[in-house]
Amino acid sequence: MTTTTSAAVEVTGVHRRYGGPDGFEAVRGVSFEVRRGELFALLGTNGAGKTSTMELVAGFTRPHAGTVRVLGHDAFAERPVVRPQLGIMLQEGGFPPDLTVAETATMWAGTLSDPRPVGEALELVELGHRSGVRVRQLSGGERRRLDLALAVLGRPSVLLLDEPTTGLDPESRRNAWRMIRGLLAGGVTVLLTTHYLNEAQELADRLAIMHEGRVATSGTPAEIVAGHPARITFRLPGGAGLAALPALPGLRPDSEDGGPGRAVTIRTDGLQRTLTELLGWAARHEVELSGLEARPASLEEAFLAVADDQEPLGVRA
Incomplete structure (x- = not known):
């Protein structure tokens, strides 16, 4: 029964x-x-x-x-x-x-x-x-x-x-x-x-x-x-490395430095706050962030995190 x-x-x-x-x-x-x-x-x-x-x-x-x-x-x-x-x-x-x-x-x-x-x-x-x-x-x-x-x-x-x-x-x-x-x-x-x-x-x-x-x-x-970070990606302007960027949430001090023109990915749990700070910094310094994209976390992100054994938060250049 x-x-x-x-x-x-x-x-x-x-x-x-x-x-x-x-x-x-x-x-x-x-x-x-x-x-x-x-x-x-x-x-x-x-x-x-x-x-x-x-x-x-x-x-x-x-x-x-x-x-x-x-x-x-x-x-x-x-x-x-x-x-x-x-x-x-x-x-x-x-x-x-x-x-x-x-x-x-x-x-x-x-x-x-x-x-x-x-x-x-x-x-x-x-x-x-x-x-x-x-x-x-x-x-x-x-x-x-x-x-x-x-x-x-x-x-x-x-x-x-x-x-x-x-x-x-x-x-x-x-x-x-x-x-x-x-x-x-x-x-x-x-x-x-x-x-x-x-x-x-x-x-x-x-x-x-x-x-x-x-x-x-x-x-x-x-x-x-919800357990995975959003992503912001862009290319560094000529003459700038990661050291030139502000202290953004998700940007760890021990992240690998990226040379000028290289793609940067910021992973963050506060997408709006991080993006606002990044754009404010770019406006103040008259810097154009080419290829700028901001994406909230997705099921694909969660799946890839499992497949990649949960990569840590931070910046990858």
Whole structure:
């Protein structure tokens, strides 16, 4: 019987290893939960363990340690109970190439207890007009859209999407986002992996960034971004080094000096204050800061900080 927990997915201290007791450990103590009706995104560098974690949630294999529960059930031991409530989109679908799009969806619908009408599922991903085309004749992006159609065909309560928009053109990606938002509005819970940071920024209620098999940071996109500095970049005017600049917040005394004409990046937690002081100094000294850009912290900054092992604040010339 399904519990009344507010979490649709609970991952607690899971480990996954390949190649026996001394093999490669792809997932190393990962924990997170996905609340009912939200979209939770897993981000990470290549090899971070995202897909391995997703496969544990799908119940394809048992974790070597830790627990995975979906809708209150053990994802592996109780997979016959969980599976009818899951929609799963893997990185590769592996469809029979000689079947048409409609035949492929109809075949898949035959394995489900309460599928959507095939035509409805294909229209959701804008493949209705391609229903009579054989799978081998589809483009890579169209095959991804067929993957997505099959994932939602069974009216899932929990939808697992592993890199769902890879290979899609920008318009198709936006349409996929629109469909996912519609599913969320209908109460579906979504666990998503993606390499597109703007996709996570657009869709995720909360997210985790993985690195080397562990969760490096997690929270709402705003919470994760808030922990990282804004950036101001410009080029030093001729004849000026860093020593000529004022004592700006984020400009450390021990920063490496930059020669004239070299690019300077100031990282700061007080973007407006630092920029005001910099521009005031430039006005007083009649200095033109070429290539001046000021950018608030972004999800990309947070991601790169994890990938780069959290570079310290300061100036890089």
